[in-house]
Amino acid sequence: MANYGLQGKVAVITGSGRKKGIGFAIASKLAAEGCCIVLSDLGVPKGNEFSSEHIGITDEMNQLTEELIKSGARVIAQPADVRLESDCEALIKAAVDTFGRIDILVNNAGVGYLMEEFTEFKESSWDAVLDVNLKGAFLCSKHAARYMIAQNSGCIINIASQAAKSGFPYAAAYTASKHGLVGLTRSNAVELGPKGIRVNAICxxxxxxxxxxxxxxxxxxxxxxxxxxxxxxxxxxxxxxRTGMVEDIANAVAFLCSDEASYINGEALNVSGGEEYH
Ligand SMILES: NC(=O)c1ccc[n+]([C@@H]2O[C@H](COP(=O)([O-])OP(=O)(O)OC[C@H]3O[C@@H](n4cnc5c(N)ncnc54)[C@H](O)[C@@H]3O)[C@@H](O)[C@H]2O)c1
Structure with missing residues (x-):
């Protein structure tokens, strides 16, 4: 186990309530590094776009919370629909109320299953993808940054995608949202950097x-x-x-959050085995 010097840091990870997901792998890695963890996910199915097949439900998130607690970590679970500003504000507040601060925000929640022929692409699908993948990151980052500015320190990681660098068919909304997420990353990096906050994306x-x-x-x-x-x-x-593994992303997150990465800001880091390189 690498020691990234993250002991006692407080980390919020959105969309982290599915056992096989990237979000839970990030939470597990940061917990093993000694972070206090706020697991979060949608919790309940909502309409056609957010069926139980695709989203992390509260029961699973609670089981994963117990799993991390048994491993010795300090963990709470806080359901949040990242499309809603009130939920995002409450999520960040839960971290601060419970653990006293917020050091790390990982915007991981994402919808990558609403794919359609472009000429048939439903407006409701477009809105659902953009609302979670881009607006959700904006809302969580906005509320986390308020506390991080007061602390004069913090680290925000946006989980983008290869689709932030290259185009994919049937995925107009997903590709646009992930390109947009890199834009949000760069804007936040230059605005928040002077306030002690580094903002990076992983692709x-x-x-x-x-x-x-x-x-x-x-x-x-x-x-x-x-x-x-x-x-x-x-x-x-x-x-x-080979294809990627969730641990590949979790390791990159831990590095980017550490002091070893203290001069890395505004990047969109490919973690792709060399498949994507621009
Ligand atoms: N798996 C891949 O190949 C891949 C590749 C590139 C990027 N990504 C990105 O990685 C992230 C995690 O994806 P994953 O592959 O682990 O899939 P996943 O389905 O396990 O994770 C996505 C999570 O987002 C949550 N979510 C969806 N709508 C939400 C909402 N309104 N509010 C809160 N949470 C919501 C889901 O419940 C789920 O837990 C996503 O942003 C995805 O776009 C994945």
């Missing part, structure tokens, strides 16, 4: 989480390939001949 390529599995099924059907052939194609195209 993963494919990882077979619940969301990643859905995308494998979607794209393999679209391209007329069976699932395994499609997945093998992704591996074959990658210089390291």
């Amino acid at each position: 993963p390529n494919h990882i077979t989480t619940g969301l990643g599995h859905w995308q494998n099924e979607f794209f393999s059907k679209k391209f007329g390939l069976d699932y395994q052939t499609y997945l093998q194609g992704i591996k074959d195209r990658n210089p390291l001949r």
Whole structure:
């Protein structure tokens, strides 16, 4: 285990209530590094866009909280719909009320399953993706930054995507939202940097989480390939001949939050095995 000097830091991770997800891997890594953790997720299905197949429900989040507590970490769970400013404000306040401060915010909540032919793309799908992936990060960052400015220190990590650097078919909203998230990262980095807050993004390529599995099924059907052939194609195209793992992203988060990364600000770091390099 690396020692990133994060003991006692307080970290909020949105969309972290699914066992196989990137968010929980980040929470587990930061907990192992000694951080106090606020797990958060939507908690309850909402309408067509947020069905139980795709979102982290409260029961699972509570189980994961117990798991981390048993490992010795200090953890609370706070459901939040990141589309709602009141929920985002309450989420950040819960961290401060419980642990006294907020040092790390990871904007990880994301919708990557609303993909449609561009000419048939529903306005409701567009709004759902932009509201979670971009507005959610804006709202959580805004409320976290208020406390971080008062502390004169803090670190915000936005989980963007390879789709923040390259275009993907059927994914107009997702691609636009992730490009936008890098724009938010850069604006925040220059505005908040003088106030002691570093803001960076991480751009993963494919990882077979619940969301990643859905995308494998979607794209393999679209391209007329069976699932395994499609997945093998992704591996074959990658210089390291594998797909990403949730731990790859969690490790990058821990590094970016540490003092080892104290001069890294406003970056959109590819964690893609060399598949994406601009
Ligand atoms: N898996 C991949 O291949 C991949 C690649 C690049 C980027 N990403 C990004 O990584 C992040 C995590 O994705 P993942 O693959 O772990 O999938 P995931 O489905 O496990 O995680 C996404 C989380 O966002 C939550 N969420 C959705 N709507 C929400 C809302 N309104 N409020 C609060 N939370 C909400 C979901 O409940 C879920 O827990 C996402 O931002 C995704 O875009 C994933």
